[in-house]
Amino acid sequence: MTEEKTILPGTLEVRNISKAFPNVQALDDVSLDIRPGEILAFVGENGAGKSTLLKIINGDYRPDAGTISIDGESLSFSNPKQAHEAGIRVIYQEPEIVPGVDVPENIWVGELPNRFGLIDRRQLNEKTKTRLKEYGFEDILPIDLMGDQLSSAQRQLVEIMRALKKGVRVLALDEPTSSLTGEEVDRLFTLVRRLRDEGVAIIYVSHRINEIKRLCDRIAILRDGCLVAVKPASEMTQTEIVTLMVGRNLSDVFQRQPAGTDQEALRVENLYSNWHDGVSFQINAGEVVGFSGLVGAGRSELAKVIFGEFPLDDGQIFLTGEKVTIHRPDDAIAKGIGFAPEDRKREGLILVRSVLENTSIAILRQLSRFHIVRKGMERNIVDEFVEKLQIRTPSLDQEVGKLSGGNQQKVVLSRWLAAKPKVLILDEPTRGIDVGAKAEIYRLVDELANAGLAIMFISSELPEILGLSDRIYVMQNGRITGELSGADASEEAILELAMVDNLVAPQFGAPTNFEG
Amino acid sequence: MNKEMIEQPITSKKSKVSKKNGSIIKRIISAIGVDNLSLIIALVVLVLFITVVSGWFGFTSGDKFFTWQNLMNSVAQAIVIVGLLAIGETVVIIAGGLDISVGSVASIGSVVSASVLIGVGTFGSITFLSNSVVIAVLAGMLAGVMAGIINGLIITTLRVNPIIATLGTLAAFAGIAFLLAPDGKPVGVMTQPQFTWLAQGRFFKDMSIPPLNGSNWTGIPVLTVILVIVAIIVHFIMSYTDFGRAIYAVGGNDTAARLAGINLTRVRIMMYMLSGGIAGLAGVLLTARTTSGNPINGTGLELQAITAVFLGGAATDGGKGTVMGTFLAVILVGVLNNGMNLLGFNTFVQRVALGFLLVAAVAISQWRQARTERTRTRIAN
Numbered sequence: 001m002t003e004e005k006t007i008l009p010g011t012l013e014v015r016n017i018s019k020a021f022p023n024v025q026a027l028d029d030v031s032l033d034i035r036p037g038e039i040l041a042f043v044g045e046n047g048a049g050k051s052t053l054l055k056i057i058n059g060d061y062r063p064d065a066g067t068i069s070i071d072g073e074s075l076s077f078s079n080p081k082q083a084h085e086a087g088i089r090v091i092y093q094e095p096e097i098v099p100g101v102d103v104p105e106n107i108w109v110g111e112l113p114n115r116f117g118l119i120d121r122r123q124l125n126e127k128t129k130t131r132l133k134e135y136g137f138e139d140i141l142p143i144d145l146m147g148d149q150l151s152s153a154q155r156q157l158v159e160i161m162r163a164l165k166k167g168v169r170v171l172a173l174d175e176p177t178s179s180l181t182g183e184e185v186d187r188l189f190t191l192v193r194r195l196r197d198e199g200v201a202i203i204y205v206s207h208r209i210n211e212i213k214r215l216c217d218r219i220a221i222l223r224d225g226c227l228v229a230v231k232p233a234s235e236m237t238q239t240e241i242v243t244l245m246v247g248r249n250l251s252d253v254f255q256r257q258p259a260g261t262d263q264e265a266l267r268v269e270n271l272y273s274n275w276h277d278g279v280s281f282q283i284n285a286g287e288v289v290g291f292s293g294l295v296g297a298g299r300s301e302l303a304k305v306i307f308g309e310f311p312l313d314d315g316q317i318f319l320t321g322e323k324v325t326i327h328r329p330d331d332a333i334a335k336g337i338g339f340a341p342e343d344r345k346r347e348g349l350i351l352v353r354s355v356l357e358n359t360s361i362a363i364l365r366q367l368s369r370f371h372i373v374r375k376g377m378e379r380n381i382v383d384e385f386v387e388k389l390q391i392r393t394p395s396l397d398q399e400v401g402k403l404s405g406g407n408q409q410k411v412v413l414s415r416w417l418a419a420k421p422k423v424l425i426l427d428e429p430t431r432g433i434d435v436g437a438k439a440e441i442y443r444l445v446d447e448l449a450n451a452g453l454a455i456m457f458i459s460s461e462l463p464e465i466l467g468l469s470d471r472i473y474v475m476q477n478g479r480i481t482g483e484l485s486g487a488d489a490s491e492e493a494i495l496e497l498a499m500v501d502n503l504v505a506p507q508f509g510a511p512t513n514f515e516g
Numbered sequence: 517m518n519k520e521m522i523e524q525p526i527t528s529k530k531s532k533v534s535k536k537n538g539s540i541i542k543r544i545i546s547a548i549g550v551d552n553l554s555l556i557i558a559l560v561v562l563v564l565f566i567t568v569v570s571g572w573f574g575f576t577s578g579d580k581f582f583t584w585q586n587l588m589n590s591v592a593q594a595i596v597i598v599g600l601l602a603i604g605e606t607v608v609i610i611a612g613g614l615d616i617s618v619g620s621v622a623s624i625g626s627v628v629s630a631s632v633l634i635g636v637g638t639f640g641s642i643t644f645l646s647n648s649v650v651i652a653v654l655a656g657m658l659a660g661v662m663a664g665i666i667n668g669l670i671i672t673t674l675r676v677n678p679i680i681a682t683l684g685t686l687a688a689f690a691g692i693a694f695l696l697a698p699d700g701k702p703v704g705v706m707t708q709p710q711f712t713w714l715a716q717g718r719f720f721k722d723m724s725i726p727p728l729n730g731s732n733w734t735g736i737p738v739l740t741v742i743l744v745i746v747a748i749i750v751h752f753i754m755s756y757t758d759f760g761r762a763i764y765a766v767g768g769n770d771t772a773a774r775l776a777g778i779n780l781t782r783v784r785i786m787m788y789m790l791s792g793g794i795a796g797l798a799g800v801l802l803t804a805r806t807t808s809g810n811p812i813n814g815t816g817l818e819l820q821a822i823t824a825v826f827l828g829g830a831a832t833d834g835g836k837g838t839v840m841g842t843f844l845a846v847i848l849v850g851v852l853n854n855g856m857n858l859l860g861f862n863t864f865v866q867r868v869a870l871g872f873l874l875v876a877a878v879a880i881s882q883w884r885q886a887r888t889e890r891t892r893t894r895i896a897n
Contacts, residue, residue, distance in 0.1 A: 333777040350768035352835040361776040364758040
């Protein structure tokens, strides 16, 4: 067993790696060294390229250009297995665990010890126990648990144990602490430091700057697919890190002139749900109010709770001053709320149906007399919005699935404009669409607000949230951690509120609810 | 600045729309639907095969196809029951569901209508209902609607997969049909000529239409007229009402439909009620045709109905399909059965053919979906 653990220290050299996806350059000429006996942090905003880089290192993606080598030996992976064989292991947030088998089998999957063709249970359990004791996890990870009984923390441990069973040379951890409690985090850090001291090169990806400062030796900062800095952690302050992550030129983004009224459109008081912990805010008529925060902060879920798609546990919702009860999305629509969801294809559109049907769906009741759709009226209304929003489609009867992303999003928007809501919730309305269409959507949002609509604008892109919002709420872990407006609103201020983790362990509703 | 450039495609779109109304052939095609064109071609090929090609191989019985007797009695009348079930099923399949229980629902409708008409059994003994053809027909349909409500509630409130749910109710409703019949025995309606007229009556019998291949004009069966009327009503519902739009939306993407304000539960229960009501009517007509309210009247019909829907171009994932397509597919299946009869294939061969036809219909439907999926990704990238 001793030779299994022998580690051959080696420097992972990433040279000139580039990778492009449709509409986006995910990585642009990135070069860096990941050295044995060192913990290197990857930090950056959502979409800065951290995950893409990890996936390239792990063999999930092939780079468009550039090379990866360990100690001068060039590597080229076409799948994760080859990366594993070279001693590289990436531990993702959601490791793959076989649900129906216990911990030892999950750890040794693929190389179970056997005798006469049968699994040697005794040797397997023995091996696993020794290994767990060695790293001090024997009480956290009881070996008789089945895969589907494991918590997120335990799943990650299983994945780490898998990585350690073969001589691992490079170990990458992607947001490992996002679902761990304080004590679990401490144990994980102990393990990571120990592996570092044994000569493993460690990559640590996290949004939590405090943790990074505590754990890591060097920090690599990515922004828009470029590596902007690699420095020893001791030489950087938190503010410096945030500034380097952001540092973008704001002038090229749409800049809206605030035009809010003092007429209340939507007010939410003390909203509690599975994802939220006392959220209160207000949006006035004519206002664009941005909701910023990291992925998983609970913004999309907030929209869905308000819209009646997800259950509300407690709290009150007021529309133009009146308390409303919303059970289902159709209640919300009847009361004057529109909602363009984040996942356009899965939640926003009926891809196999026409532009016409997708646009008029929310106003069918108004369009119908004795349940018969007045088709002439329908065509006129839809035609008007197709023209107003400049939706490029060969005809109103074109299947929506055959339009480009930007035009699809405009169909969703025209649906809600036709419904004439008082409050419009836009969840990541510019995701995955090209620059030109983005600009058109910014202009439209601006116009709509100026016409008196209250807009709840959820976006992970800081420049657009800053450019378009009259006020900004920042969320973290299901709570609003701050409100910014005017001169206070800057990328640094938002990131500070969204990331700098000075909260107690997350108080999400009973986690059993979503982990089943 | 680039406003004109953007407006260009919009104006060209308008000219395209107006061009579409240009030629008469194009207008006819767009009324039938491009997807349905292949069904018509298949029908023509099939008829040619039965009447002409089979003659080359020495089958002479194909000559009998174009006779009024064969066309009206063996084709137009024979397709009615399966046709009705298939039209109800079309609505459910377009909405992304499935109703396997239609055959058993028809059995219930058959027993209930006969009991009410004759005044026997569980429902028949309720005296104020008895002895009216209209009430018997309505009772059979109502029984079907009730069965549909049960299907709908199981699928929506208990969240049981529609295939499993209606497979269960297929068995359960078959049992109920027996329980409703007095002593589980068929109820004869031979003595009710007004009721059996539904199956035996002929419209336009007196019109002077010349004989066809030596066979005299028979008139149009009442059953066929009922099928056409139901088809037109359901086509209207699907194309012109808010409910029809909701059916297509739910079948295309139920999450998106809900987030656009469609009440999924209500739509689903209503569509199973519609499918159940039509199946109940099919049961009533089965009673009229077989002159008895028999609890096994509907057994096994669901397979033919589902086959016709998929053959008619409905997507297995839902969101696509037309009543017109199903109607053409029903004719196609009817002509196929008739042709096999005329050419002397035995019933076992016919069953094999029907089974494989279902598989082929679904395969074609899947292939069509895969093709549109490909074009969609090509555009997205």
